[in-house]
Amino acid sequence: MDLKLELLVLPVSDVDRAKEFYEKVGFRLDLDVEATAEWRAVHLTPPGSECAIMIxxxxxxxxxGSSQGLxxxxxxxxxxxxxxVERGIEVSEVFHDGGGLIFHGHEGGEIVHDLAGQGRQAGVHPxxxxxxxxxxxxxxxxxxxxLQEVSQRAPGR
Structure with a gap:
């Protein structure tokens, strides 16, 4: 049996602001339907992805803002x-793990990558x-x- 993740619903406070942001990032607008004043669905897909988001x-x-680690x-x-950055998106500097596994959590509005106590290392993986x-x-x-750089997939992916 195949189970394909195709859609993630993201909670946003201002639909038009979020729609504009994701289009600026480069997501393709697939659907924008407002059935009532209380219900609207905006479907956007990242370039090259089979999984989309809905706001x-x-x-x-x-x-x-409660969805983290996407x-x-x-x-x-x-x-x-x-x-x-050229599209006007604020992006962190590139970093890598110092060894060990990435743990991601949320702390004060920022995604935190804690590498078994080692913390982030600046720049691309050596x-x-x-x-x-x-x-x-x-x-x-x-x-x-x-953003995660993947140049060669793990076996079975």
Whole structure:
């Protein structure tokens, strides 16, 4: 049986502001339907992705900005970061893990990567290891995104 993740609902406080932000990031607008004053669905897809996001009104009871650790996989972290910055998106500097596994949490509105107590290391992974380099950004409500460089997929992916 296949189980394909195709859609994530993100909680936002201002649908039009969020829609504008995600289009600025480069997401494709697939649908914008307002059935009533209390219900609206805006469907957007990141370039190259089979999984999309939905923002709107009446879609979720989650607090705006409460979605964290949303990963966007990119082939070149530095080029992807540069592209987003040129689009006017505030993106963290590139960082890598110092070894160990990434743990992501939320602290004071910022995504935190704690590497088993080692913390973030500045710059790309020294070996440019796949799955090893990151940058982060947030939407206007604080929903947190992580860019992760993947140049070679793990077996079975």
């Amino acid at each position: 709107g009104k009446g879609l979720t009871a989650a607090a705006p 990963y966007l996989v990119v082939p070149d972290i530095e080029a992807s970061r540069k592209d987003l 070996d440019r290891a796949s799955y090893g380099s990151f940058a982060t950004f947030s939407d206007p409500d604080g929903n947190g995104w992580v």
